[in-house]
Amino acid sequence: MAIQVIKDKCKGCQLCVKACPFNAIDMEGKLAVINDKCTACKACIAKCPFNAIENTGSEEVVDLSAYKHIWVFAEQRDGKLMNVALELIGEGYRLAKEISEDTKVCALLVGDGIGNLADECYAYGADEVILIEDPLLKNFTTDGYTKVITDAIHEYKPEIVLYGATHIGRDLAPRVAARCNTGLTADCTRLDVKVSSYIDYANKNTTLDTSTLDPKDPSTGIKQTRPAFGGNLMATIICPRTRPQMSTVRPGVMQKREKVEGAKGELVVFKPTVKAADIRTTIVDIVKSAKEMVSLTDAEIICSAGRGLGDASGFDLITKFADKVGGVVGSSRACVDAGWIDHSHQVGQTGTTVKPRIYFACGISGAIQHLAGMQTSDIIVAINKDPDAPIMEMADFAICGDLYKVIPEIMNEWDNAEALYDASTK
Incomplete structure (x- = not known):
């Protein structure tokens, strides 16, 4: 002991x-x-x-300088890259440029028959694609993906590994981190890189004085920021002693790079050593839900509603509103908990983080957990009877009034604006 x-x-x-x-x-x-x-x-x-x-135990000292480059787990489903993967490639590109000119952003593709996705990764900023293909990896299994990714990390030693905070990412990342004997910061909303000498800090020989950092130091510390204590504060976490540094990042938080058609990069094929015996679960069948799902992360306009609706029937008006303005329906957690609408519509810390061009908050008071999921929207329009509601302070446009009266007026004005636009273009 x-x-x-x-x-x-x-x-x-x-x-x-x-x-x-x-x-x-x-x-x-x-x-x-x-x-x-x-x-x-x-x-x-x-x-x-x-x-x-x-x-009395001896701690393993990790040679931090042996780890280089940024990896992004390029999550794909049915041969299509998830949007969060493209966001993280863009974020990885930004971080790599801040570290050094020699730092690469590498997209990690795992599956079977997915080599064609490499070009899309290059187009969004990947310098390199690490391709891991095997028939046993065609569908995601925790055991299979964990083994091959861990083996690849041990082989190539990336300094930073980023995952999307999706169902798959949240399942996969902690298992890989545990096998690599490193830490993991979950549900990050911001990443910063400081090329810094964390080695002395890790050994407790000195305090971390950022004014004396050597930009040529091979150790790169990533500062991972995430909400803590129910969103009441933002915690910034570092991983000074072990590598790689790992984070899961919420979808919709980071910015995709502009797509560069025809961009090329280096393709590295990693041959996995995975056997059927390594995978303890067997996929018998994949059954997809027949219910209508909403894509909040890709929406440019979101019409969200909260407890101020009064009851579930109020979503009829919100649906008409969303159809009118070309948006999708969102919801606060209170409505989901009350059973008024499906969880797939929930915006917030325990729902989906969104970044639309316009966010309509109808009858939403603005609990901090909800604000954490939509505060990066380009334009926030709040409709609420309470002028002192927290959402009214954050809103770019705050309308104090009954949403059942205000929304029909907005819909009428929307029709008028469309008519004027059509007339001006003829």
Whole structure:
């Protein structure tokens, strides 16, 4: 065990017992004893005033300089790249340029018969595509994808690996991180890179002073920002001791690059060593839901509604409104929890993060969890009876009134605007 109590020094003060977050210290008489719940977090070492607890284990020192380049898991389904993959390639391109001219952004394609997607990755900013193909990888399985990606990471040693915070990304990323013995920051909304000397900081030889950083240092620290404590604050997290640094990033947060038709890059084919025995689940059949799904992440106009609708019938008006302005229907969590609308329409921290050109918030008060999912919209229009609602402060245009009266007026004006436009173009 890495953490041990020095019997001759222990005074039985029990401060270590109170400090341990895992209930991993028992008292046997006046002596503290470490039990099997210990995770070697070292909280007890810092708390003991008698230096009676020591760490006897040796920590593996990772050669940070051996890891280079940025990888993006280019998630595809049925041979089509997910939009978040293209967003992350664009973000990876931006980060790579900030690190150094030698840093590449590499798209990681996993599947079978998907080599044609490489050109699309190049067009959106990938310098290199790492292609992993095998019939066993045709459909996503946690075991299969985890094994081949982990093997590729061990082979090529990327410094940063980014995943989309989709159902697949959230399932895959923590398993790969665990096998690579590294950390993972989930649901990031912002990424920043500081080419910096994190090595001394990791070894606790110095504090992290960004004013003395050497831009030629081979160690690149990525600062990963995500909402914490229910969105009440934004936490910035670093991974100074291990590599690769891994993040899942919410769809709709990052900006895609302009597509460059005909762009080319380097193709690296990684031959996986995956067997059927490596995959513990068998896909018998894939059944897709027949219900109508909404694509909030790609919508340019979203008409969202909240508890201010009064009841589920209010979504009839919101649907007509969305059809009129060429948008899609969104919702706050309150409406989803009440059973008024399907979860696929939910916007917010526990729903979908969106970035439309116009976001109509109808009868939504603006809880911080909802604001976290739509605050990057280009234009926010809020309709609410309460002039002091938080959404009204964030809105570019705030309309104080009954949504059942305001929305029909907007629809009428929309018709008038279209008529004037048509007349001016004739």
